[in-house]
Amino acid sequence: MAEDKEFNRSRPYAYEVVGGTPLKGDIEISGSKNAALGIIAAAMMVDGPCTLENVPDISDVHVMMELCRSLGATIDQIDLHTYAIDPTTINTYKASGALVSRIRASYYLMGALLGRCHKASIRLPGGCNFGQRPIDLHLKAFQLMGARGARPTDIDSGIVNLNAEPLHGAKIYLDIVSVGATINAMLAACKAEGKTEIINAAKEPHIVDVANFLNSMGAKIKGAGTDLIKITGVPVLPGHFTYSIIPDQIEAGTYMVAAAVTGGDVTIHNLIPTHMEPLSAKMREMGYQIDEGDECIRVYKNSPDDEIWSTSVKTSPYPGFPTDLQPQTVVLLCTAEGQSRMHENVWQNRFQYVPELAKMGANINVYERIAWVNGIDKFRAARVEATDLRAGAALVCAALAAEGTSHITQAYRIDRGYEHIVSKLTALGATIKRVYVEEYTEDTEA
Numbered sequence: 001m002a003e004d005k006e007f008n009r010s011r012p013y014a015y016e017v018v019g020g021t022p023l024k025g026d027i028e029i030s031g032s033k034n035a036a037l038g039i040i041a042a043a044m045m046v047d048g049p050c051t052l053e054n055v056p057d058i059s060d061v062h063v064m065m066e067l068c069r070s071l072g073a074t075i076d077q078i079d080l081h082t083y084a085i086d087p088t089t090i091n092t093y094k095a096s097g098a099l100v101s102r103i104r105a106s107y108y109l110m111g112a113l114l115g116r117c118h119k120a121s122i123r124l125p126g127g128c129n130f131g132q133r134p135i136d137l138h139l140k141a142f143q144l145m146g147a148r149g150a151r152p153t154d155i156d157s158g159i160v161n162l163n164a165e166p167l168h169g170a171k172i173y174l175d176i177v178s179v180g181a182t183i184n185a186m187l188a189a190c191k192a193e194g195k196t197e198i199i200n201a202a203k204e205p206h207i208v209d210v211a212n213f214l215n216s217m218g219a220k221i222k223g224a225g226t227d228l229i230k231i232t233g234v235p236v237l238p239g240h241f242t243y244s245i246i247p248d249q250i251e252a253g254t255y256m257v258a259a260a261v262t263g264g265d266v267t268i269h270n271l272i273p274t275h276m277e278p279l280s281a282k283m284r285e286m287g288y289q290i291d292e293g294d295e296c297i298r299v300y301k302n303s304p305d306d307e308i309w310s311t312s313v314k315t316s317p318y319p320g321f322p323t324d325l326q327p328q329t330v331v332l333l334c335t336a337e338g339q340s341r342m343h344e345n346v347w348q349n350r351f352q353y354v355p356e357l358a359k360m361g362a363n364i365n366v367y368e369r370i371a372w373v374n375g376i377d378k379f380r381a382a383r384v385e386a387t388d389l390r391a392g393a394a395l396v397c398a399a400l401a402a403e404g405t406s407h408i409t410q411a412y413r414i415d416r417g418y419e420h421i422v423s424k425l426t427a428l429g430a431t432i433k434r435v436y437v438e439e440y441t442e443d444t445e446a
């Protein structure tokens with residue numbers, strides 16, 4: 001069941017959190033946001049219907065579904081997490097409306113439409129504001145596969161017009177490990193003539209999930225999850241298959257942090273423990289108990305008086321420490337003894353939430369890409385703004401730990417990527433609800 005059905009999310013709202021209660025109990029992780037967004041785009045290339053299961057009920061997914069419907073795809077929601085998708089009714093290769101700039105992952109439609117129509121006309125995507133988010137590597141890959149219109153100077157009033165007759169395989173070397181460019185190149189390559197190699201590919205779990213989905217539809221992709229992906233293009237992806245999306249690594253990590261920072265004892269189910277290893281290892285180093293089962297992790301402290309030690313963390317592409325868990329982990333580092341170091345190695349400017357966290361008592365000095373985090377006794381309640389999706393989740397973690405009532409405004413940003421966060425946290429004993437606040441203007445996100 002969708003939570004808060006009667007709550008009108010088109011009005012400005014905040015999360016109201018009364019903190020100070022250790023979280024306790026069990027929680028289920030939903031389907032991966034980033035895998036779902038890639039897979040929904042990939043489904044637009046298929047030549048028959050398919051069914052997607054374990055699709056998270058989050059606003060980014062709703063926008064992506066709407067965007068695909070606007071291309072002509074037939075999408076029926078069977079239940080909260082299951083969609084029947086028939087892309088054979090697609091009647092345009094143009095996606096230039098406002099929906100495109102509401103989510104970053106709309107850029108996957110470039111690869112998907114190139115694969116399906118050999119043409120794509122798409123507005124540049126938006127993005128959470130944590131530094132420059134270029135798509136030069138995506139365009140370079142398309143150009144190598146024969147697409148015209150992929151040079152930066154070809155972009156016309158923010159719209160990329162790609163045309164590839166024929167679309168052919170290519171050897172694509174990515175100068176920087178990019179999740180988006182890897183998925184986009186993989187999508188187009190599935191239906192290109194001949195063979196493609198993506199060298200220095202990203203290895204994130206959702207890349208493997210998109211590849212597994214495409215292979216189940218009839219694609220020939222090998223090596224996803226390594227830094228060399230080899231694809232043999234096929235003329236037809238028959239489809240007629242049901243695919244279930246993997247659990248969300250970042251949602252799981254966020255609840256691990258929430259459990260720890262409140263001094264709680266939570267077992268998080270329906271996750272893949274190996275995906276959590278970078279965070280689990282750091283949390284163990286800090287002194288937390290992390291017990292792994294087949295598909296679950298329990299987070300707790302042996303004794304409430306156990307000391308939590310400082311540590312140093314550096315974000316990097318998978319299997320490194322995920323940048324999307326960086327803000328939440330900084331919240332955890334705030335509660336450690338002494339000074340910790342967080343080095344943001346993926347995004348240029350991903351510490352914009354630090355002034356908000358400072359309102360809650362955090363003592364953090366940022367110098368370029370490094371945050372020096374000084375341990376504090378306790379967070380204090382405050383009114384703060386969710387500057388982006390993961391920053392918002394981090395502020396929720398801090399608010400859960402703080403004594404008193406906090407408000408996290410621009411909460412719609414958190415609802416972009418966390419399914420039913422209010423009911424999930426409430427079930428763990430938290431006091432959290434959505435409340436209406438004064439006006440805001442919804443901006444471009446991803």
Ligand code: UD1
Binds near residue numbers: 446
């Ligand atoms: C995806 C995730 C995002 C996550 C990020 C890194 C989705 C929808 N979003 O974003 O949550 O933070 O991976 O794990 O899945 N770069 C270039 N040129 C390009 C593309 C990227 O220079 O053409 C650079 C970026 O500026 C960044 C780095 O490469 O410094 C990694 O970006 P990338 O992996 O592409 O991130 P996204 O796919 O946009």
